[in-house]
Amino acid sequence: MRCILKCKFLIILLALVGVGLVWIFWCNNKEDGRKLETFSLSNGMNVVVMPDHRSPVVLHSVWYKAGSVDEPTGKTGIAHMLEHMMFKGTKKIKPGEISEIVARNGGQDNAFTSRDYTAYYQKVAKDKLPLMMELESDRIANLTLADKDFQPERDVVLEERRQRTDVKPINRFFEKLVHTHYPNHPYGNPIIGWREDIENYKLQDTLDWYGQHYAPNNATMILAGDITAKEAKPLVEKYYGSLEVKPTPERGNYTEALRGEPVVLKHIDKEVQVPVFYRLYRAPSAFQNIGGGVEHTEDAMALVMLAEIFGNSETGILYEALVKDQQIADAANADYDAVSLGEGSIDIFIQPKPDVKLSTIDTAVAKQIETFIANGVDADDFARAKTSLLADDVYAQDDIFHSVYRLGLWLMAGGDVKTYDDWKQELTDLTPADVITVAKRYFDVNRSTTGLLAGNEAQF
Ligand SMILES: [Zn+2]
Numbered sequence: 001m002r003c004i005l006k007c008k009f010l011i012i013l014l015a016l017v018g019v020g021l022v023w024i025f026w027c028n029n030k031e032d033g034r035k036l037e038t039f040s041l042s043n044g045m046n047v048v049v050m051p052d053h054r055s056p057v058v059l060h061s062v063w064y065k066a067g068s069v070d071e072p073t074g075k076t077g078i079a080h081m082l083e084h085m086m087f088k089g090t091k092k093i094k095p096g097e098i099s100e101i102v103a104r105n106g107g108q109d110n111a112f113t114s115r116d117y118t119a120y121y122q123k124v125a126k127d128k129l130p131l132m133m134e135l136e137s138d139r140i141a142n143l144t145l146a147d148k149d150f151q152p153e154r155d156v157v158l159e160e161r162r163q164r165t166d167v168k169p170i171n172r173f174f175e176k177l178v179h180t181h182y183p184n185h186p187y188g189n190p191i192i193g194w195r196e197d198i199e200n201y202k203l204q205d206t207l208d209w210y211g212q213h214y215a216p217n218n219a220t221m222i223l224a225g226d227i228t229a230k231e232a233k234p235l236v237e238k239y240y241g242s243l244e245v246k247p248t249p250e251r252g253n254y255t256e257a258l259r260g261e262p263v264v265l266k267h268i269d270k271e272v273q274v275p276v277f278y279r280l281y282r283a284p285s286a287f288q289n290i291g292g293g294v295e296h297t298e299d300a301m302a303l304v305m306l307a308e309i310f311g312n313s314e315t316g317i318l319y320e321a322l323v324k325d326q327q328i329a330d331a332a333n334a335d336y337d338a339v340s341l342g343e344g345s346i347d348i349f350i351q352p353k354p355d356v357k358l359s360t361i362d363t364a365v366a367k368q369i370e371t372f373i374a375n376g377v378d379a380d381d382f383a384r385a386k387t388s389l390l391a392d393d394v395y396a397q398d399d400i401f402h403s404v405y406r407l408g409l410w411l412m413a414g415g416d417v418k419t420y421d422d423w424k425q426e427l428t429d430l431t432p433a434d435v436i437t438v439a440k441r442y443f444d445v446n447r448s449t450t451g452l453l454a455g456n457e458a459q460f
Pocket residue numbers: 003004006007080084157160
């Protein structure tokens with residue numbers, strides 16, 4: 001099923017579940033001569049070009065500031081539903097044909113929906129770029145949304161939800177946990193949508209979403225590969241320049257109030273073989289503070305380092321203590337995602353060894369945080385974490401999709417091209433004491449949500 005490949009939210013979910021994706025800000029590397037070039041069209045479409053002439057390939061992507069965060073009440077998942085419908089054709093193109101044309105021309109295409117955006121891309125040989133622009137610009141304005149295509153596709157989405165979430169105890173639980181963490185914020189809703197919302201979608205809902213959000217003035221193109229802005233501009237103008245400006249809604253300022261006490265979600269699910277412990281601590285992102293505003297968003301870089309030093313799934317302090325030294329867990333990590341429109345979260349995930357109670361894990365986690373704050377950051381750990389974050393950045397440059405993806409996240413969360421590489425200086429300026437400051441500030445149980453999932457009462 002194509003949507004298995006198409007939905008980035010699976011990756012986001014896996015990251016949150018604890019695979020250990022520590023996001024770092026990606027940037028253009030001035031040392032090796034890379035730079036980002038930008039221009040915009042008179043209809044408001046922004047274009048960023050990331051030249052990389054190592055192979056004659058171009059990645060053409062269009063990003064919309066339209067993600068699950070923007071969805072109205074009762075219509076959760078509609079951004080993702082529309083992503084599916086974007087492959088249903090236009091006056092010129094039959095349903096499903098767009099991907100066939102891309103494949104016939106030796107290219108790959110894909111799309112993904114997340115909290116802050118929906119994006120579409122094709123990776124092709126350079127000479128196929130005009131054709132890709134013709135296809136993509138056509139579906140911004142001329143998408144055919146018909147009930148005969150909509151009804152079966154909604155069933156596809158329901159099946160996708162069933163396979164990813166409904167039949168998986170840990171994913172079912174995590175969905176509830178995130179909602180408990182953000183009961184009043186759209187980040188508390190699953191990107192794929194709540195089942196009852198999906199079941200109640202009408203064709204008109206997709207028409208409304210498309211009409212409100214799919215416009216050149218709400219779109220950012222990122223072109224990467226064997227191309228320069230000078231070459232790209234006449235092409236972009238030719239294919240996208242005549243698209244009309246549409247009124248698009250201002251993005252809301254979504255916030256979740258502070259509760260001032262710990263929240264615990266405890267659940268027994270008989271299908272669970274191995275219990276899990278989650279602790280989600282509210283924290284600012286690079287763009288929004290806890291509960292709103294921009295105060296403390298400058299803590300984001302120190303939080304990235306905290307997650308790396310304390311929570312790396314193979315070298316972090318939690319892993320060393322709980323998995324290697326105490327041998328009470330099989331997995332232990334902490335994730336933090338700095339790049340989001342709304343506030344962030346430090347998510348601790350522990351999988352206990354058989355016969356180790358979740359209460360033992362809870363005590364061990366609290367003890368590790370206390371010890372970490374009391375002892376400070378080891379100089380070697382700090383240096384290693386810095387090196388690791390910088391190395392990740394270098395490796396990411398080898399992959400054209402990864403480069404575009406990181407930049408896209410940054411731009412969709414509210415960042416701009418000018419500040420894209422500021423993180424390197426921030427990282428250079430960071431001290432071990434900064435990491436302890438944010439650990440003290442954000443490992444606050446009164447701003448946390450704990451999730452305890454077990455197969456039976458004895459496992460608590
Ligand atoms: Zn999908």
